[in-house]
Amino acid sequence: MKKILSILILFQFFAFSSILADETNFRLRENQIEQGYSEADIEAEIQFGRNLAATILAKYKLHPNRELQRYIATLGTAIASQIGRDELTYYFAVIDVDDINAYACPGGYIFITKGAIQTMANEAQLAGVIAHEIGHVDHRHVVKNLKIRAKGDSATSGIAAAFGGTSATARILLDQLTEKAFSLLFEEGINKDSEFEADATGVEILTALGYDWQSYRDYVAGLQGYIGQGQGQVLNKTHPSVSQRVDKITQFSNQSNFGELHGKTNTTRFQKYHRLL
Amino acid sequence: MFISDISTLNQRVGGMVTKKALSCFIFLFLIHSSLPLQAAFVKSYFAYVYESPQAQSEIKLRLTRGQSVEEVEKSGNWVKIKVEEQTGWIHRLSLSDQATLSKISISKKPIAKRSKRQRNPRLRTARAAVGVKGLRESQANRIKEDAGDYEAVAEMETYVVSEETAMQFIVEYQE
16 A cells, blocks of 8 residues: 555656646747847847848838838738737838849848739738748847847957947947848848748748638749749849748648648739739 | 554554655645646737637637637647637647737937948957958958948838738738
8 A cells, every 4th residue: 555655656746747847848939039139139139130121222222102012011010910029010111123032131121022022923922921031030040140149258249339339349240240141131041941941930820810821832833933034043042942942831731731721812902012013 | 562562553653654645645636636737828919719720610719919828738830728718729829938028119310320440441350350250351351331221211110000900901801
């Protein structure tokens, strides 16, 4: 009897401990303020992203049609309000460029080109691209790539002082990081895994919002036709191959049991704004 | 007499041990059973709770950002939750284990232009800084004039709409 009770007590103890451990692991979420990112770091990220956005807009102009801009911003805000980072305000704009691409600056400044929208057929495809870019911001791909922090390990590796105008060295570092970020977005690309991760986020968000995820996959597949041409040059440099992306999207969808799920495409509404390009 | 005393003692001690062990077991069992379910918060502007783990199933509830729920079970991208005395499934992207965070604001003042001395590419500290960051020397040498269209950024920032307006735009239209 005593032996049985001892065993039962030990069992309860280990069961209790394993529950605590499991809860601790289950608490980790990738799109939260992660350990090690302070509020100052996020402020620095937003400032950096705004600075980068200003650099982009010095080179590429905003599309002049305000109704089109509001449509993109409305769609983007809706998607971000569902899966974006709480602490960020997301901004969206169309830039008047024929290249087919979209760009996510840290801090929530997101651009999509006129050329990209021209090649789309419906709102699900547009939502997928926007969700992909929000995924880059949520996962901090550029922030991590460039190690953007308010303060660094040494006096010269943080950028917060640049925004306060208190450090010339930090200001110079900020310029260099901005150049590097511009190069990442427009010339080199981030890395393949980050692009695959953003695609997966995009597809997942589409299904959560009731959009047709297969439309997004078809859009990505259709980009192959532009890769050899001028419009697709930047895309070709900054992203994995189209076939790799489509394979990864299909693989992720199968694993997530999206299967033959069909959702809305809102084609008629999309075409109304598409004409404004 | 000595033997009977020992026997009695053993019986009494054995009895106490058994009672203590049983009490301990019952205590741990009650603790285990009364552990609260994993708490979580709705992080999306709003989130639907479905009958089963798919967006095409019947909607049971609509929750709003910040509401607290209890997680019961996970299945792929879906989480079974308990809220308002009901259970149902919610997409994992709508949940967070932290309470809603406030928006962080920044000063929108354009960054001050640098002086001539600050633009001097021979500043050793600048090279040291870029070296720490692993940037190429050619990039370190290419220190440009301040370039940035902050007016255009301010224009971009006026396009923003409220979340309520944005969600109505998505939810109330379908084709």
